[in-house]
Amino acid sequence: MIDTKTKLCCVIGHPIQQSISPVVHNTLYARHGLNFVFLAFDITNVKSVLLGLKHMNVSGISVTIPHKQIVGQYLDEIDDVAKEIGAINTIVHRNGKYVGTNTDWIGAVSALKEKTPITGKRIALLGAGGAARAVSYALKRENAQIYVFNRTKDTALKLVDDFHLDGAYTLKDSQSIRECDIIINTTSVGMIPNSEVCPISTEAITNNHVVFDIINIPKKTKLLQMAIEKGATVVYGHRMLLYGSAKQFELFTNVKPDFLVMEKTLQTLFEKG
Ligand code: ATR
Numbered sequence: 001m002i003d004t005k006t007k008l009c010c011v012i013g014h015p016i017q018q019s020i021s022p023v024v025h026n027t028l029y030a031r032h033g034l035n036f037v038f039l040a041f042d043i044t045n046v047k048s049v050l051l052g053l054k055h056m057n058v059s060g061i062s063v064t065i066p067h068k069q070i071v072g073q074y075l076d077e078i079d080d081v082a083k084e085i086g087a088i089n090t091i092v093h094r095n096g097k098y099v100g101t102n103t104d105w106i107g108a109v110s111a112l113k114e115k116t117p118i119t120g121k122r123i124a125l126l127g128a129g130g131a132a133r134a135v136s137y138a139l140k141r142e143n144a145q146i147y148v149f150n151r152t153k154d155t156a157l158k159l160v161d162d163f164h165l166d167g168a169y170t171l172k173d174s175q176s177i178r179e180c181d182i183i184i185n186t187t188s189v190g191m192i193p194n195s196e197v198c199p200i201s202t203e204a205i206t207n208n209h210v211v212f213d214i215i216n217i218p219k220k221t222k223l224l225q226m227a228i229e230k231g232a233t234v235v236y237g238h239r240m241l242l243y244g245s246a247k248q249f250e251l252f253t254n255v256k257p258d259f260l261v262m263e264k265t266l267q268t269l270f271e272k273g
Pocket of ligand 1: 126127128130131132134149150155186187188199
């Protein structure tokens with residue numbers, strides 16, 4: 001029952017209708033008997049909204065597109081992980097302070113580890129934007145060799161420089177992608193509504209690859225369809241969402257979420273489309 005002791009968590013972004021966070025978090029509150037409620041706010045004025053949420057004593061805030069890189073300036077603290085990645089997807093209320101952190105990287109590494117070890121592997125990282133930074137941070141910690149493939153080579157070079165990665169290429173360099181063990185797509189290419197496109201050509205994929213697309217709508221992107229046709233192992237983007245959301249839930253409530261309930265909830269959401 002919602003009463004005066006109910007704690008509020010929320011997700012902020014623009015647009016927000018694609019967010020699965022309210023359903024996942026509210027289902028878990030019910031499962032664990034927590035007096036919390038989770039709402040979604042479609043916002044553009046980050047500064048005033050964050051100030052308001054702070055005054056309202058909100059317990060936790062999930063941050064999504066396009067605010068991940070700008071919320072930091074309105075917070076009391078940013079932890080080292082979020083500083084290094086340069087993006088915040090989670091704001092936690094701790095001891096009266098609003099602290100920015102990042103759980104995207106945990107989601108990425110956990111999803112990948114379900115299908116392959118990472119240490120020492122050669123990774124073709126497609127894209128060099130905000131999502132690529134979170135994935136680079138995660139893979140660096142696992143001592144992988146990371147090669148960045150991006151439409152704009154200068155942006156790839158910048159990412160390589162920032163995270164001390166192993167090489168920069170363009171997305172057209174199919175031969176260099178073939179020589180890697182794992183392909184990870186962090187570009188927005190293939191995301192709904194442009195789900196018929198793929199960031200790389202089919203020649204770049206072999207049956208020895210593990211192919212991970214962090215896009216989760218559609219579930220089976222063009223890249224993953226091509227990978228399946230080639231006989232490669234695939235990792236779906238919604239597994240990253242699952243692990244990232246689990247960590248976020250724990251940070252907001254101090255309770256470890258029931259993982260099976262999360263999996264079932266996500267499965268139902270993705271089946272509904
Ligand atoms: P995010 O925070 O989701 O990573 P971003 O920082 O805007 O978003 O980065 C988007 C990434 O997708 C970039 O690597 C971008 O490539 P550029 O650096 O060349 O812009 C890539 N991207 C976006 N649209 C693309 C397209 N049509 N073809 C190839 N790459 C694309």
